[in-house]
Amino acid sequence: MAAVTHAGTAGERNLLPAIPAGLRAAAPVAVLLVLGFLAPLLTVAAYAFATPKSFEVFRSFTLANFSAVFDPSNTVWMSFAWSLAYASATVALLAVIAYPIAYGLNRMFGKWSGLVGVLFVFPLFVSENVRLYGWVLFFIKNGVLDGGLKWLGFSGGPEVLYTPGAILFGMLYVYLPFMLFPMSLGIAMIPKDLVDAARDLGASRLMIWREIELPLAMPGILVGMLLTFVLGAGAIAESKILGGQSVITIAQDIEVAFTYAQNWPLGSALALLLVAIVSGLALYVLSKLDLDRILGKR
Amino acid sequence: MSLAMISPAPPDTTTKTDDAVFPATAPVLQLVGVRKIFGDFAAVDGINVDIKEGEFVTIVGPSGSGKTTLLRMLAGMESPSEGYITLRGELINDVPANKRPTCLVFQSLALFPHKTVGENIEFPLKVRKMGAAERKARALELMRMVRLPEHYYAKNVMRCSGGEKQRVALARAFAYDPDVLFFDEPLSALDYKLKKALEKELKDLHRESGKTFVYITHSLEEAMVMSDRVGVMSRGRLVQIGTPEEIYTKPATRFVAEFFGEVNSFEVRRDGRDGWILGDGRSIIVAPTDEAIGDTATVIVRPETMRFVTGPSTADNLITGKIYNEYSLGSRMQYQVHSGGRIYLVEAARAAVLGLSSGGSVTIGWDAPDAIVVGG
Numbered sequence: 001m002a003a004v005t006h007a008g009t010a011g012e013r014n015l016l017p018a019i020p021a022g023l024r025a026a027a028p029v030a031v032l033l034v035l036g037f038l039a040p041l042l043t044v045a046a047y048a049f050a051t052p053k054s055f056e057v058f059r060s061f062t063l064a065n066f067s068a069v070f071d072p073s074n075t076v077w078m079s080f081a082w083s084l085a086y087a088s089a090t091v092a093l094l095a096v097i098a099y100p101i102a103y104g105l106n107r108m109f110g111k112w113s114g115l116v117g118v119l120f121v122f123p124l125f126v127s128e129n130v131r132l133y134g135w136v137l138f139f140i141k142n143g144v145l146d147g148g149l150k151w152l153g154f155s156g157g158p159e160v161l162y163t164p165g166a167i168l169f170g171m172l173y174v175y176l177p178f179m180l181f182p183m184s185l186g187i188a189m190i191p192k193d194l195v196d197a198a199r200d201l202g203a204s205r206l207m208i209w210r211e212i213e214l215p216l217a218m219p220g221i222l223v224g225m226l227l228t229f230v231l232g233a234g235a236i237a238e239s240k241i242l243g244g245q246s247v248i249t250i251a252q253d254i255e256v257a258f259t260y261a262q263n264w265p266l267g268s269a270l271a272l273l274l275v276a277i278v279s280g281l282a283l284y285v286l287s288k289l290d291l292d293r294i295l296g297k298r
Numbered sequence: 299m300s301l302a303m304i305s306p307a308p309p310d311t312t313t314k315t316d317d318a319v320f321p322a323t324a325p326v327l328q329l330v331g332v333r334k335i336f337g338d339f340a341a342v343d344g345i346n347v348d349i350k351e352g353e354f355v356t357i358v359g360p361s362g363s364g365k366t367t368l369l370r371m372l373a374g375m376e377s378p379s380e381g382y383i384t385l386r387g388e389l390i391n392d393v394p395a396n397k398r399p400t401c402l403v404f405q406s407l408a409l410f411p412h413k414t415v416g417e418n419i420e421f422p423l424k425v426r427k428m429g430a431a432e433r434k435a436r437a438l439e440l441m442r443m444v445r446l447p448e449h450y451y452a453k454n455v456m457r458c459s460g461g462e463k464q465r466v467a468l469a470r471a472f473a474y475d476p477d478v479l480f481f482d483e484p485l486s487a488l489d490y491k492l493k494k495a496l497e498k499e500l501k502d503l504h505r506e507s508g509k510t511f512v513y514i515t516h517s518l519e520e521a522m523v524m525s526d527r528v529g530v531m532s533r534g535r536l537v538q539i540g541t542p543e544e545i546y547t548k549p550a551t552r553f554v555a556e557f558f559g560e561v562n563s564f565e566v567r568r569d570g571r572d573g574w575i576l577g578d579g580r581s582i583i584v585a586p587t588d589e590a591i592g593d594t595a596t597v598i599v600r601p602e603t604m605r606f607v608t609g610p611s612t613a614d615n616l617i618t619g620k621i622y623n624e625y626s627l628g629s630r631m632q633y634q635v636h637s638g639g640r641i642y643l644v645e646a647a648r649a650a651v652l653g654l655s656s657g658g659s660v661t662i663g664w665d666a667p668d669a670i671v672v673g674g
Contacts, residue, residue, distance in 0.1 A: 194411075196408065203421075
């Protein structure tokens with residue numbers, strides 16, 4: 001009897017050290033992530049397979065929501081196409097716009113450029129909707145632009161509000177900091193010696209950029225592109241506020257399914273598809289982004 | 299010293315005619331009154347030097363002496379505020395680094411971390427738009443020259459060891475095929491043994507390639523091993539330039555003498571034509587000295603020329619004192635001898651000093667030719 005008790009306590013004593021200290025320390029964050037991140041995602045995934053227009057989550061399983069989405073008569077694919085097209089255009093244009101800014105910041109402020117880049121994040125302290133309505137006031141008929149030009153004697157401003165172009169403008173405006181910040185960090189990672197060495201070995205300005213600066217800044221550039229793309233694919237406020245619903249994005253379709261239509265299973269199916277598309281693209285890019293090679297670990 | 303006083307003048311074009319007569323001694327690189335001023339601080343303050351074709355010149359100096367700034371001007375990463383730099387008679391003051399037939403091996407080596415060993419070496423060839431096959435052949439040839447194994451061609455350069463990285467940087471510089479190679483103490487980060495081996499390899503490479511090397515370092519020891527000529531820099535000026543032998547035996551100033559390491563230095567004043575006396579009135583016997591030295595001077599005696607005087611032997615200068623401390627230098631020993639409130643350093647071979655111990659009374663001495671008299 002005594003021997004059994006003894007073995008029992010020894011077993012208990014061994015149980016606690018069996019869990020590594022790192023895992024035990026990570027437990028609070030792990031619990032938070034499971035409850036706050038994984039559980040909602042799983043609920044959405046479960047809803048996607050529930051009976052359409054019901055709340056029978058976990059009690060029914062059907063692929064009806066997906067067959068509705070893929071039904072040839074359903075035009076929801078256009079929303080996917082618009083969202084992905086806008087996200088791609090935003091990424092491409094922001095890469096071209098942000099690179100010179102990031103480069104200039106780096107040349108001007110050196111290692112402090114990251115800090116100066118944070119200043120570009122300040123507009124995020126104001127609600128996105130408020131900022132977008134500000135642009136509505138700027139572009140609207142008799143607004144700041146149109147009214148100002150009329151006051152100066154011109155015939156008035158261009159009618160850009162509520163057009164697809166205005167949506168793109170809004171997205172470029174909103175997502176600039178998300179591209180700029182990682183990009184300037186990426187550019188700051190280029191050692192100055194390498195640029196000097198390349199020039200010393202006879203390389204021209206263009207050659208240095210193509211062979212040295214661009215590849216070394218690539219991790220930052222790709223992170224910026226990825227961030228912007230993920231955010232852009234889920235954009236909704238720009239099309240609603242600046243686009244005047246001239247274009248319906250997928251995020252708006254999802255919102256409608258969850259609110260007016262009260263069809264949570266359909267909304268969940270759309271959301272799940274969006275997650276699948278965006279994360280598929282993100283994983284593809286991340287697999288190309290070989291940080292180890294760049295940092296010389298491999 | 300006198301060179302530094304020459305006021306900047308345009309490079310002498312008459313040397314062109316001399317080239318034809320004495321091509322072997324024509325300077326490949328010529329500096330006249332070169333200065334670099336940052337704000338109101340002269341980092342480089344009037345450098346005049348001629349570097350001959352195929353020469354290995356090392357500039358040594360403590361940190362902040364301006365040697366890196368000087369090298370950056372030579373490589374084209376800074377332009378001089380005053381003076382002239384000519385390469386084979388052509389003024390290159392404002393020629394950018396990528397238009398100069400010179401190449402710098404950086405202290406950090408500045409290898410491209412995202413490229414393989416082969417791609418690093420081929421970079422200057424790619425700049426010149428050489429074909430891929432030809433590039434690879436040349437890269438492998440250079441790798442053989444710097445003793446890198448062939449299979450390193452496809453290796454990530456950041457996976458190479460410190461010594462291997464040195465070799466890659468060297469091969470890359472040679473791939474550029476420069477007229478002059480500059481080195482910004484590339485060996486400083488290596489451990490002692492590897493450094494010694496690479497110093498000798500670098501000297502071999504210099505001889506085999508016949509290129510002109512300009513090397514900067516803060517280690518005079520490193521400079522002595524490799525160089526044909528050594529220049530000592532202090533506060534932006536070239537204090538002395540000469541063969542390692544000259545720098546060692548005839549240092550121009552106390553700074554140069556002390557740069558070698560620990561020395562015995564005595565502040566003395568002139569007493570007659572060849573006589574020098576210490577502060578306490580004792581006289582020091584030295585070899586006949588330069589008239590140009592003023593009334594006060596410093597007598598330098600290296601610890602290795604000091605010796606213990608025993609039995610029948612004697613020396614021109616003798617001092618009696620007590621051994622205060624002893625240090626092992628490996629094959630040799632260094633002793634601190636206290637006498638009259640001064641500390642003397644004596645270095646001697648182990649066998650010669652057996653029987654000496656701390657606290658023991660000894661006589662030390664040195665001969666007049668071993669005492670170096672420098673001004674100030």
